[in-house]
Amino acid sequence: MEFQGGGIRTISYDGVEIVRGIYAAVRDPNWGTVEPAISDIAMKEFDDMVRLSFLCEHKQGDIQFAWQGNIQLSPHGLQFEFDGTAKSTFLKNRIGFCVLHPMELAGLPLEVETTNQTLQGRFPLAISPHQPYKNIEKLTYAPKPYLQVDMRFEGDLFEMEDQRNWTDASFKTYCTPLEWPFPVEMKAGDSIYQSITVQVNHLKQTDHITGERRKDESGIVPLVVTSRVIRNMPDLGVMIDAPAMLTGDGRSVAATEKTRLSLTPSYLRALISLSRNDWYDQLAYVQKRVSGLNAECGIEIELLYDEPSQLEAFAAYIGSEAMKVRRIIPFCNGAMISAESSLLELKAALSSRQYPSLNRIAIGGGTRAYYAEHNRAEMPLQWMDFTVYSINPQVHAFDDRSLMETLHAQPVTVKDAIKKCGKDLYLGPVTLLPRINPNATDGGSELAIHQQMDERQHTSFGAAWTIGSIASLCQEDLSLLKGICYYNLSGEIGLEDHPDTDLFKAMQTLMLYPNAEVVEVKGVSQRVAALGIKPNETTTLVFAANLTNERVNMEIRTANNDRNPVATTLEPYQFLTFYFQPS
Template sequence: MPFTVGRWAGEVRRGGSLSHLTHDGVPVLRAVRGVVRDRDWRTAPATVTSTSATSGALLLAGTFDDDGGEDVVHGDWTLDARDDDGRLAVEFRATARTAFRRNRCGLVVLHRPDDAGRPLTVRHPDGTTTSTGFPVEIAPHQPARDVAGLAWSRPGVDVDLEFSGDVFEVEDQRNWTDASFKTYSTPLERPFPVPVAAGATVVHRVVVSARPTGSSREPGPPPGPVRWRETGTPLPRWGTDRPVEGFAGTLLVELLLDDPAWPDHLARARAAGNPLDVRLVTDDPDLLPDAVAALWDARVERLGVHSLTRHVSTRVLWAALSAAAGDLPLVAGSRAHFTELNRTVAQLPPDATGVVFGSTPQMHDTGRDQFVEAVDVLRLTARQAVRIAAGRPVHVGPVSVVPRFNAVATTPARLGRGDPSVGSGPSGPVVTAWCVAAAAACSVDGVASVVLGASRAGGEAVAEAVRLLAPFAGRPRLDTDGVLPQGVHVLAAGTLDRGSALVANLAEVAHHVDLGGRPVDVPPAGVRPCGWGAAPEGPR
C-alpha cells in the first residue's frame, strides 16, 4: 500500500514494514520496521489488523504471533509514522500478551545497498561522534556500535537519524545476501535470550531528517544492448544435494555424525552413482575416523568437516580429519552462510585444498524483493570468498532457496539441524529462474563449483535448473558488457562466433533483451535458452 506523510512517501509492506522511503521523491532508506525475534532468532510473524492514514500521519496496528518455538510468542504492536516539522518520526510500541524469551524486540532501519562506500558519522549516547563509512567490502563485524544517531549523504539529500528507546548498532546484512545494511536495537554483546513478562511494553522511536542538496541523479548507463566478452576461464561445475535423474554431476552429502542413521544416508547417496562432495558435521573429533573409513571405496571428490554448533572447520576437527583422511582432497570453510566464513578467515587451515560456504536468500526476509535482489549480493560474496581463498578454488553451496537449518538458534535441539518451522518458500518456474540466476552470479573467476540445494524446498524446480545448467559445466565462460534490465541474469559459454546462453528473468514482467544483436524475449519468472553459430553442446 503506498503512503504519503508530509514530504515523505513509501510503501507499507507485509507485516507493517515502511519500505522504499523517499523524501520529495529522492530515495533515502530501504525500510523502517518493528520486529520481534524469539530465542532462536526466528521472526515472529506480524499481521496488520488496522490502518489509519492521512497526508500527515500513518498509524498501523497489528499482532505478532509465533507458536513454532519453545516459547509461545503473542503480542500486539503499533507503528506510528508522523510528519514532525518536516521530519519523519516513527514510533514502534510492542506489548507482550504472553511471557516469552526474546533475542530482539524493537525498531530496525534498513539502509540502501548503494550506500556502500559513503562516509558515515556516528553519534554515541555520551555525545561523542565517530567518523566511519558504510563498508565497500562485506564487513564481518559491526561497522558502527553504540549508536544514538547516524548522518550521511546520498545523491540529492543529507540524511540524519535519531534513535531512542535503546542503544543501536549497524551490521552488514550482505553477509546473508540481504541487499542492505541494518541498524538494529539492542547490541549483540548484551546477553540473550531475555525474559519478557506478559504485559511488558517496548517503545522505540526513530526520527529521520532529510535536507535536499541538489540533483539526485547518479551517472549510470540505462539498460540496452550488451556485448559478449570472452574470459578465457571455465564456468564452474554444477552439483546438487539431491539426486537428479539424468544428471551425472557432483552430489553433496552432509552427514550429521551424532545421528545414528548417517550410514544409511551415505549408502543412499552412494547408490545414486554420482561423485560425492562429503561434509562431515560434528563437534566430536573422535567420530571422524569411522566416518572417513566408511568412504574408503567411495567416489569422493571433496571432503570437509564442520562444527555442528559453530558451522565452520575448527582447528581441532581439521586436525582429526587430516589425520584420518589420507590423500583425499580436503576443503574447509562454512556450511552455513558467507557470514561464518567472513568472520573466521584467520582460522582457515592453510593446507585446505579449497574453500566452501553456503547461502540462502531468506535468512532475514522472505519477501519477493529480497528473493530477487539477493542474486546480485550473492555475486559479491562469491568474489569476496575468492579473495579470502587466496588462490585456492572456491566451492559455493549448497545455495538453497530456503534455509536448510537454523544457524543461530540458542535452543540446542534446533541449532545446526533442519528446522520444520521454515516454510517451503517460492515454488515453480520462479525457483528454476532463481537457481539459474544464482549460478550465473557465482560464475566468477576462482569459483570451481556451485551446488544448488534441492533437498529442502523446490526440489523439482531446482532439478529443472540443474538440467538446464548441465551442458554449460566447465565450458569457456562468456561475460556480458552492458546493462541488463533489473532482475535479468545471463549465463553463457562458448566463443563470440559459437556459443549458447541461459537468460533468467526474475521480474514479474516479461523483458526483451538484446544480446549482442540477438533479441531474446524472456517471460516473467522464466528462463530462455538461446544459442548462436551452432546448437549448444551436450551435457558434460
C-alpha cells in the same frame, strides 16, 4: 515509498534511494521472526503532510505482542513511531525497529553520533564481521553528493551490522545491542516506545537526477551478448539426503527412475554423520547414486564425527570401496566452524590407509553455516585446501523482492572470502530456506526437511532466483569460485522429483555444459539477470530471467548486430533461453 508488512521500504528522494526499509521485528528466543497480523490501517492527507496509522499484532506460541504504528510524511522527511505492549509473558531476543541502508552505500562517508561522541567513519567496504558502530543516536550520510540524510533514533540503544554477511543487500541499524543478555522476559503489560526520524537536505541542484530518471523511463532492458570470455562455469552440484532415502522420509526411489539420468551434476554433496550406525549404508547409497548419474560425477562430503577412531573407520571404508570422493569438510559434532584438530585428524586417518585414491582427496574448512560465521572465525588456512560456506536468502526477510535483492550480495561475499582466505571456494548448499539454525539457543540447530521447503522453489520464482544466483556468481573476478551446490537431488527440496518445473529444466540444461566458457552480457539490471555460456565454439546460449513480479520488455542482440535485436516480453519471474550463432 511503499507500505509493506507493517514497515516501509524503498524510501527515495528525487529518484534516489536513501533508505532500503524501516520495519519493526519481534524475534523469539531462537531469533525466529514472529510475523504480524495488520489491521486498522488509516491514512489522512494534509496540504504538506500524510499520516498513516495501523495496528500490528504478533502471536506465536506464548508470544503475544501488539503495537501501534504511526508514520508521518513530509516533503523533506518522515517520522515513524512504534508504541507497543506485551499482552502475555514471554521470552524475546529483540522487539523494535530495524533500518536497512542500501549496500550500495559501501565505502561512503558516515557521521555517527553515539551516546558519548561523534565519529567520522564510512559504511564498511569489506564485509565487516562485527558491528562497525554501536550506541548510535544519529546517522548522517550522503547517498549522492547533492543529498544529505540525517537519521535520529529514540527509545533504545541502536547499533549497526553488515547484513552482507547473510547476503542481505543492506547494512542494518537495529535496536537493543547484541552484547546485552538474551533472551529477556517480557511481562504482560510491559511497554516499548521507539521512534525514527529521517530528514533529507538537498545540498545543490544538478542534472544527475534527471539523467537517472530518463534511464528507466523506456522500461526496456537492452542486453548485448559479447564474445568476451570472462571465466569458465563453476562445477554445479546438488545435495543428497542419504538418511532420508534410507529411512523412507524421502520420495520413492522408483518414482524417480525416469528422471535420474537426465540430471548431470558435477558432484553430489552428502552430509555424513559417523555417530549414526548406518553411515556405511549412507555412503553406499551415495556411491550408487553417483555411479548412476554420469561418469564424471564426484562426491563432496560434509563429515561429522565425535572421535578420531571414527575417522579411521571412515577412511578404511571409502578407500576399500574406491569411492569417488573428491573433497571432505570435517567438523566435530555440534561445531559450526572448522577446527585445526579436525583437519589434522582427518589427514592422519587418510594417510594411514594404503589406498592411492585417498591421496587425491582435498580437505577443506570453513563453516556449515553462513558467511557471517566464516567471516568471524579464525580459519586454519594452512591446513585447508579449499573453503566453504552456505547461502540462503531468508535469514532476515522473506518476501519475494527481498529474496531477489540478495542476488546482488552473493558475489560480494564470495569476493570478500577469496580476498581474506586466498583459497578455492566451493559454495553451498545454496537453498531458499536454511537447513540449520546456527543461532538457536535451545540446542537444536538441525532443521527437518519440511522446515527447509519453500514452495517457491518449484515455481518460476525459484528458477529465476537460481538463474540470477548463478549469473551473479559467474563474474570475472571470482575465478577461485570452483563449485556451487544447489538444493537437493531428491525429495521435497530435490530437483529430480520435480522434472516438469522451470528450475529442473534450467539446471538440467546448465549441467549439460560443465566448464563451459562464460561470456560477458552487457545491460543486466536489477530487473533482469542474464548468463551467457558457450556450449561449443560456434554457439552462445543465453539465459535471461525476470527478477520482478511485473512484465519486463527486453531486447537482446549480439555485439556485432546492432540493427536486429530480438524483442520479447518476460512475464513475472519467467526465464527464456536464446541461442546465437555466427551469421
